[in-house]
Amino acid sequence: MGDMIKGNEAIAEAAIRAGARLYAGYPITPSTEIMEYLSTRMDEVGGTFIQAESEIAGVNMVIGASSCGVRAFTASSGPGISLKQEGMTTLSDEELPAVVLNVVRYGNGIGTLLTAQCDYLRETRGGGNGDYRCIVLCPSSIQEAVELIGLAFDLAEKYRMVSVIMTEGALGQMMEPCELPEMREIKRYPWGFDGKYTNKKIGIFDRDSMKEAVLLNEKYNTVKANEQRWESAYLEDADYVFVAYGLPGRSTKGAVEQLRAEGHKVGFIRPITAWPFPEKAFEDLNPNLKGVISIESNATGQLVDDIALTIKKKKKANIPVYCNPHVYGIPATKTIKEDFRKVIAGEMKEVY
Incomplete structure (x- = not known):
């Protein structure tokens, strides 16, 4: 160390x-x-x-x-x-x-x-x-x-x-x-x-x-x-996949581990290159995927656009893409888990 x-x-x-x-x-x-x-x-x-x-x-x-x-x-x-x-x-x-x-x-x-x-x-x-x-x-x-x-x-x-x-x-x-x-x-x-x-x-x-x-x-x-670079895990069986980069990507990984321990089939993609966007990471998605959730620290949602475009390019246009931008700061693991529960409860509407 x-x-x-x-x-x-x-x-x-x-x-x-x-x-x-x-x-x-x-x-x-x-x-x-x-x-x-x-x-x-x-x-x-x-x-x-x-x-x-x-x-x-x-x-x-x-x-x-x-x-x-x-x-x-x-x-x-x-x-x-x-x-x-x-x-x-x-x-x-x-x-x-x-x-x-x-x-x-x-x-x-x-x-x-x-x-x-x-x-x-x-x-x-x-x-x-x-x-x-x-x-x-x-x-x-x-x-x-x-x-x-x-x-x-x-x-x-x-x-x-x-x-x-x-x-x-x-x-x-x-x-x-x-x-x-x-x-x-x-x-x-x-x-x-x-x-x-x-x-x-x-x-x-x-x-x-x-x-x-x-x-x-x-x-x-x-x-x-x-030159596409990313980190990902649990995509093959995931019903829902989180996508986040930077420090929110770090807390998202923790949320995914906790949710899986609770029995939820979730995975994550953490882009390391924002451009070129790591479209290849989305090739390993579960064919029965129910949704993708963008975790971001901005007010309007920006990463979500590239996620939706990539989903469409991979001919998975019927998969809903969700985003609850957290404005600033680093969203806590607890907050990311709350977002997920809103999605599966139908309380958060898809952006795309």
Whole structure:
């Protein structure tokens, strides 16, 4: 068992050990400890730390570092991530790898400081202009977050796209035992800027956008085919299946274990990639499944849309999909069990 460490600090150290050598950002609760930790740690490993004058400036500095072949990343929360969207579209358009950490906080608009999952649709659909997607990874523990940081950089480089780590305010602020990875050897991207830029032309002119669209779809289809990640259990005999990611996914697992001990045939799917959504996990569902229940920490229900679309794609459109979004915080095991009892009693109506 590793040492007790705060989530944001563990994530920052894991990025260092994965080879990140530039961090540029702007402070915002509940992600600020990432920046605070790196303000001294980056210098110790010969990297570059920049407290930019704004979130926009920070992500643009990441564009410059990535263009030069350096592993670079930024972090923020809520409206700070919104301000970074134009930079993320530029990274996507120029096929530059980078990692963006979103420590999600609740908000109807600009928001509060409460932990939540209200940014799901923005992160999985691409929050800026254009026809692009980001790989989105969703840890349910500090240990998993640390492991996903290295993967995020690797996937960003492999596919030349942005990887988003979508954590939650509570995960960033809490402490757990964590085993940190070994320090990796630093390598610059072989295609990095060296005076003879070899990537496609920058900007909007002299480009074959029809050809680029074909290649874009080929890349995204490859990502969908190869990079779906999830955890699941008890799907083969389950009458009802819960779907939840992140910290609610963690408490959902506990609720499923307790419900099964009480004699209920239930299972769970915990997406680890929000994009690509783990559609393959739904291939193992019981043919006699009675319903799917989405557990979320937002006000409107967002994950539920992808669940319903996947159910339809798997030709199980007659299966009802339920959702009782819990606004913010982490729904307790007891609360999740209460949701289930409302479903089987007919007190909760399906969303789809």
